[in-house]
Amino acid sequence: MNIESAGGNGELSRLFSPIKIAGLELPNRVVMAPMTRSFCGASAVPTAEVAAYYAARAAGGCGLIITEGTVVNMTDAHGYSGIPALCNDEQQAGWLQVTDAVHEAGGKIAIQLWHTGRLGHSRAMSGGQPLAPSAIAAQGLFRDFGDRETLAHDLPYEQPQAISLSQIDRVIEDFSEAAQRAVAAGFDAIELHGANGYLIHTFFNNSSNQRSDKFGGDVAGRSEFAVRLIRSVRSAIGSLPLGIRLAQHAVNDYQWVTWADQSELAICLELLKSAGIDLLHSSGYRMDAPAFADGESLVAALKRLSGLPAIGSGGITHSNTTAESFAGGVADLADPAVAERALEHGECDLIAVGRGLIANPDWADRVESGDWRSLAPFDASMLATL
Numbered sequence: 001m002n003i004e005s006a007g008g009n010g011e012l013s014r015l016f017s018p019i020k021i022a023g024l025e026l027p028n029r030v031v032m033a034p035m036t037r038s039f040c041g042a043s044a045v046p047t048a049e050v051a052a053y054y055a056a057r058a059a060g061g062c063g064l065i066i067t068e069g070t071v072v073n074m075t076d077a078h079g080y081s082g083i084p085a086l087c088n089d090e091q092q093a094g095w096l097q098v099t100d101a102v103h104e105a106g107g108k109i110a111i112q113l114w115h116t117g118r119l120g121h122s123r124a125m126s127g128g129q130p131l132a133p134s135a136i137a138a139q140g141l142f143r144d145f146g147d148r149e150t151l152a153h154d155l156p157y158e159q160p161q162a163i164s165l166s167q168i169d170r171v172i173e174d175f176s177e178a179a180q181r182a183v184a185a186g187f188d189a190i191e192l193h194g195a196n197g198y199l200i201h202t203f204f205n206n207s208s209n210q211r212s213d214k215f216g217g218d219v220a221g222r223s224e225f226a227v228r229l230i231r232s233v234r235s236a237i238g239s240l241p242l243g244i245r246l247a248q249h250a251v252n253d254y255q256w257v258t259w260a261d262q263s264e265l266a267i268c269l270e271l272l273k274s275a276g277i278d279l280l281h282s283s284g285y286r287m288d289a290p291a292f293a294d295g296e297s298l299v300a301a302l303k304r305l306s307g308l309p310a311i312g313s314g315g316i317t318h319s320n321t322t323a324e325s326f327a328g329g330v331a332d333l334a335d336p337a338v339a340e341r342a343l344e345h346g347e348c349d350l351i352a353v354g355r356g357l358i359a360n361p362d363w364a365d366r367v368e369s370g371d372w373r374s375l376a377p378f379d380a381s382m383l384a385t386l
């Protein structure tokens, strides 16, 4: 089998083979990566257009869709304009319309639950302020694609409030209630957004978490917030598949290192697994980029160290980085053989595709038919419409 240059479906046989994850049967290994689109208005309710957008990706052959990050309250978690939430009946009804549309199109859908933490801005919140483990502002500028003014003016990130113990309990409760609503709204799985510098991730990283209580300190202490959150969500959702997305980097700092080496990551993963996680998902600009000194990628380490199924993501058929895309660069096409190779080598079990699926709702069908060279390249102007 020639997987160096994938051209026909026979050469991508692993990508298009079925898999069962914690009881959830999927027809292939293609996952739509979670992508914020900011079309849910001030009430944070997904509309009929949002439902049609996801249904089109299901109809195009994608095995599992993960929604855009969906926040668990309208105050401190809701740090960008136009992003969806799942904390009231209207939002739940909006999401039910999305899951119905995806199921009718033959797809499966997971919701990504999110708290924007110190990367969110109070201008998008209904009366809250950013929260983080410690009162340390993120470096860089706040950019909100749902709020054009923030793109035109330099707006530094705000100094977050150091989250109190009672706020920790309340935020964990917000996640559990959102997870219960996700079950009621018909989702097939739940993913927690533990990556990219948002609230859960800032607990893992020692530059943003300088607490001296049980939620800080060593790797185990810095994992405690996620552990409690996972336990609480798990008891709220029963056996529904539960995943978490993890990253070394933050969106405001691609050089961020969260786990210094694999032994630190192993301690964290063991705790997350015991708390009830079924599935891990790496976030990075390229799936095969080295995440550790010995060159191992994050997804390979997640799978090897935990023994759990893992989703790899980054740069599958669209070659430049997301940062380059947002700066106006067109993402050129790349051979999907890298995905097949990672599956073949046992580095991951599923492959998430981001920008490729914005530009091509039928990405999966097109790639399966061997026609990846006909995919549309991605450019940031595509984010202006759904």
Ligand SMILES: Cc1cc2nc3c(=O)[nH]c(=O)nc-3n(C[C@H](O)[C@H](O)[C@H](O)COP(=O)(O)O)c2cc1C
Binding pocket: 033, 034, 035, 036, 037, 068, 069, 112, 193, 195, 196, 245, 283, 284, 285, 313, 314, 315, 316, 318, 322, 352, 353, 354, 355, 356, 383
């Ligand atoms: C417009 C846009 C919005 C994104 N929003 C999210 C998000 O809400 N949650 C998340 O975990 N990742 C988010 N990401 C990252 C993607 O899930 C994915 O990791 C990234 O695009 C790299 O994959 P790609 O090279 O296939 O595009 C976003 C990416 C883009 C392009």
